[in-house]
Amino acid sequence: MTEATSDVFDLIGIGFGPSNLALAIALQERGHNMRAAFLEARPQFAWHPDMMIAGSDMQVSFMKDLVSLRNPRSAYSFVSYLHDKGRLSRFINRKTFFPSREEFNDYLGWVAAQLPVCHYDSRVTAIDPVGRGDHITELAVTSESSNGQSRIYRTRSLVLAPGGQPHWPEIFRPVQGTSQVIHAQDYLSATTARIKPGMRVAVIGGGQSAAEIFTDLAQRPQIAGVQLILRGRALMPSDDTPFVNEVFDPGQTEIFHAKPEADRQRMLQNLAATNYAVVDGDLIEQIYEMLYEQDVRGEDRLLLTAETQIQAVAATDQSVTLNMTGPQGAVAADFDLVILATGYRRDLDDAMLKSLTPWRKGPPDRNYRLPMADHFEPAIFVQGFSEATHGLSDTLLSVLPFRSEEIALALEAFHNRHMNAVAAE
Ligand SMILES: Cc1cc2nc3c(=O)[nH]c(=O)nc-3n(C[C@H](O)[C@H](O)[C@H](O)COP(=O)(O)OP(=O)(O)OC[C@H]3O[C@@H](n4cnc5c(N)ncnc54)[C@H](O)[C@@H]3O)c2cc1C
Structure with a gap:
């Protein structure tokens, strides 16, 4: 009606x-x-x-x-x-x-x-x-x-x-809507509904949400393996130092708006490390520490794979296969759940x-x-x-x-x- x-x-x-x-x-x-x-x-x-x-x-x-x-x-x-x-x-x-x-x-x-x-x-x-x-x-x-x-x-x-709107990279479009591949926007409710002992999870992305989700999953003992997969060389810290932070001061909108388009684009690129594909420094330290400690214990439950590109994605009712290329060459791995922390459009x-x-x-x-x-x-x-x-x-x-x-x-x-x-x- x-x-x-x-x-x-x-x-x-x-x-x-x-x-x-x-x-x-x-x-x-x-x-x-x-x-x-x-x-x-x-x-x-x-x-x-x-x-x-x-x-x-x-x-x-x-x-x-x-x-x-x-x-x-x-x-x-x-x-x-x-x-x-x-x-x-x-x-x-x-x-x-x-x-x-x-x-x-x-x-x-x-x-x-x-x-x-x-x-x-x-x-x-x-x-x-x-x-x-x-x-x-x-x-x-x-x-x-x-x-x-x-x-x-x-x-x-x-x-x-x-x-x-949640950003789904082109390569993941065919599996959009399946319950094995979710976007970070739905993280807690979708993961809680699917969590089961022994499951393997991949988190895709190198930004704050990816790092938070990886850390959260790492602390859930029933999950057998968590892999953080990012394209970049390493998890990069967000720059919130005071001079840089002035870009967020109220008067900056006027200044930015008055600039020619090419200057604006250059500024956005130069300052991307304040907001995009970056992680809080203390969270990076925490992740490094977690990986180090598991190494001491001789475990490999957590994995961080940098410089890695997803080349193909295939989903069945049970699992998702990611074909990747990275420092180790071409690799295929199966996961029960893939979480895209790939940002918003x-x-x-x-x-x-x-x-x-x-x-x-x-x-x-x-x-x-x-x-x-x-x-x-x-x-x-x-x-x-x-x-x-x-x-x-x-x-x-x-x-x-x-x-x-x-x-x-x-x-x-x-x-x-x-x-x-x-x-x-
Ligand atoms: C996990 C996370 C943490 C963040 N933390 C920070 C932070 O610490 N500091 C910071 O500055 N920014 C942060 N951000 C950035 C974030 O964009 C802003 O904080 C803020 O949410 C923007 O507010 P908004 O109202 O524009 O959009 P949103 O918060 O996204 O709100 C949009 C609202 O519109 C509703 N809506 C959408 N479509 C429709 C429709 N068709 N009809 C009716 N309603 C609709 C949605 O349900 C939603 O409630 C964070 C973002 C995320 C994802």
Whole structure:
């Protein structure tokens, strides 16, 4: 059954992860007067739930929460959360800037619970233009719940923040959808469901998620063998030294955006070691130590294979065979489970905007609004799809307090123009 809303919303947000949570805070703190709702596919708030690996920490300071950099007095800061939970003094006693991922997820959920603007269990499946001929005045956003009910929301503006899509390298496409090959996005639930004594697991990738999963599996004694397979020469450390870290400072977006495209590309390449295919230094030390200790014991349960390329993948009902080439030449190995920690893709064309392609005119502008053809009135903003034009922090948390305010201001200006036009009619 499809239900359509009779009123037109001023704003529909798609996704209620950290990006749109930060926007909901910015709008609320500005005292906005828009009719707004956010649609979230999950049944309740959760931040990367299948990567809540025990012992995993945040890779960003707690002060880079959803709001503090913009408004340190906010009721939605991480410090307010700690105070509310009665843990502020004890958190300080721990002398760390880095909460566990579990605690940060709890903070985000605490914020979400105070902002009753989200419709959960509402996966957006389509965004369609509404109007006459070429003149588009609204958008129709279709959402579906897990029991198959669909609902259509009409809106004058949209903020798209659905996050990234799991990246499946081409060679693994034929086995996508089998239960023996999973993406890190589903790690905890998919692995827990399949774990059995004696199983052999391969983890593909050389980044933080691969290293965390490898370490987590290493600590599960019922698993007979875990192999970490990476293309690079070695696990490389993420660079979070202070001069380099300035790239994530709020003022950097303006500077980056103003640069010519070739300079931006060069900067992204130069600074890739802050975020891509790199691992926290302490986790690298821990993995090295684990491998050394098993050597002392004369065991070979854990294996790290660097400089290795997967050449072919074949799956049966029981196992997966990986054909690889590496320092030892060509090797084939069988696994019960293969976990791809191969990152995420952020591709706007894949992300629901297909039906609006005829009106689209290029990448998001400085205020994250998509430029559209004349006579296309609705405003569409995106969060997390502007790394090429806005810099490395675009897919991360540090930019959220400011990006959300910039979008809130642009939304308000758009809304006020609409209200003035209606009043003048
Ligand atoms: C394991 C992991 C750890 C990370 N740790 C850090 C860190 O420590 N520091 C840091 O700066 N960054 C980190 N990141 C990067 C991460 O991208 C950001 O932290 C943050 O999650 C981005 O927020 P977002 O709201 O843009 O996207 P997401 O957090 O991905 O949220 C998107 C939301 O949209 C929903 N959604 C998607 N499609 C639809 C749809 N069609 N309809 C309705 N809802 C939809 C999803 O269910 C999800 O809730 C980490 C990423 C991962 C995977």
